[in-house]
Amino acid sequence: MNIIYVLIPLSLILMVLAIGFFFWAVKNDQFDDLDTPALDVLDDDEPASPEDTEQPDR
DSSP: OTTHHHHHHHHHHHHHHHHHHHHHHHHTTTTSOSSHHHHHTTSOOOOOOHHHHOOOOO
């Protein structure tokens, strides 16, 4: 029964920390755009121009 006197304050401290980190993340724009970074991987690269792929004359 004595452990409850440790666990309740510990859980309250962890809850306050989690809420604090959440509001910090919102304030620092961590949740602004969640879709674009995931979709950037799917974009095709621009095709290389023929000028870039030519071998120099020897």
